[in-house]
Amino acid sequence: MSEAAERGHEDFALEQRLGALLRGGVILSASVTLIGGIMFLATHGGAHVSYHTFTGEPTELRTVGGVIAGVARGDSISIIQLGVLLLIATPIARVAISVIGFARERDWMYVGCSLLVLALLMYGLVHGG
């Protein structure tokens, strides 16, 4: 077997894990979004909504901590936003799993690569660019 083919086989186990993680993340986030959505419509279905002009979301819905605080209060809009956060977290978790996968293969170059990508993503989520 060529070197590339051998590595392809090694990567296969990692690929299976990544596939399961991506699917699980999407299903979880869609479920949370749906629950929050139903709760919102049940209580505010008749409220007036308009997105013609950009006003920006309130501060609480802009940070991870704020969203979690809202969810703890049982606020339906915060629950939807938690679903969005879970979705954003899915590719980030995928990169984190890759770090572990490459470390198991002792492929330090790609461990470094994945760590750099992970750092960039965390920076965007935590600091807002």
Place this chain on the structure above:
Amino acid sequence: MHALSFTLITLGGGLLAGLVGALTGLGGGVVLVPLLTLGLGVDIRYAIGSSLVCVIATSSGAAAAFVREGFTNIRVGMFLEIATPVGALLGPVVAVYVSSSTLAVIFGIVLMFSAAQSLRQRVEHIAVTEPGTLGARLRLASTYPHDGTLVSYGVTRVPAGFAMMFAAGILSALLGIGSGVVKVLAMDRAMHLPYKVSTTTSNFMIGVTAAASAGVYLHRGYINPVLVMPVVLGVLAGAMLGARLLARAHVKPLRMLFTAIMVALAVEMLYQGLTKRI
């Protein structure tokens, strides 16, 4: 409009965008933003925020299937993913200085280009076995399943591909799209990866690119939960339906119809942008 009726209409719009995205292979974002802005009068910034969230959803859902089939080159993906988030983190910073009208014009151009790309014949490269220097040093060579056997391929012109990915990251963040078209061009044309490997690896990367800019836009208040909820659920349902339809034959007339819709949306975006209506 009342929240309930708006939600139902947006759910339908998301469904259509997800369906078009899956059948044309372009992802939902490039259709969703014009649909929300032109069809429902949503401010382009809210539309971009919602679209980015949907892009993560559809690309992660599709990548889950592709990764398992062994087409995706996770090393190429991971290496190039250094470039896309840098672009994606810069995009929202640039966006502050770009007017909505200019965004609409850029969007129209990209949409036109994407429509042309969706009609292009998908030519499968004969596997390149001679990798470039950097491609060899980064150990990017891999195999993919083809006609029941594993075919080996090498990777060339890595720096060119890397630069194109940086541009794809900026474009993705500016417009709220996955920039799959640019990513596939970078891998298929510049780096000479097999077409199927290019499209699946592009899909794999899109989630990371979109997650980087979605994080930034969340902080800037572009992501409105009440708007995002029906859009993302609709797009996911549409994408699943599209995947089912793709498994059957005769989607070509449908693809032609959707490409025509994209051209119409592109013209409208350009018109609205140039006349400063958006």
